[in-house]
Amino acid sequence: MDIEIRNFTPLSGDSVKSDVRRLARANIYFSELETTLHGVTLTWHRHKGLGVMPPNARAIDGKPGVRWKVDGVFQKSLAGQMIGMLEEETGRPFDPLMTH
Numbered sequence: 841m842d843i844e845i846r847n848f849t850p851l852s853g854d855s856v857k858s859d860v861r862r863l864a865r866a867n868i869y870f871s872e873l874e875t876t877l878h879g880v881t882l883t884w885h886r887h888k889g890l891g892v893m894p895p896n897a898r899a900i901d902g903k904p905g906v907r908w909k910v911d912g913v914f915q916k917s918l919a920g921q922m923i924g925m926l927e928e929e930t931g932r933p934f935d936p937l938m939t940h
Contacts, residue, residue: 842872849866862883862928864882
């Protein structure tokens, strides 16, 4: 599936002592679906490592409007692409103990 990462924005302010740090936010465009997800967040979890969280939209029944497999290929691929963009933006390799 072809995806395009748009409006990539590094985030700062989360403590390096926090269990979960928000590193960046972006919009993800799925060309085959002609759909954009706004507010997808790249995170670092102290015990789980890198991850990408879908937007926090809720359906009428209260369940998540968007969900993907936490350790799935799509999520890992997207996290890898976004961390690459973060490293390019900051000019240095990602280090979970450093603030960006």
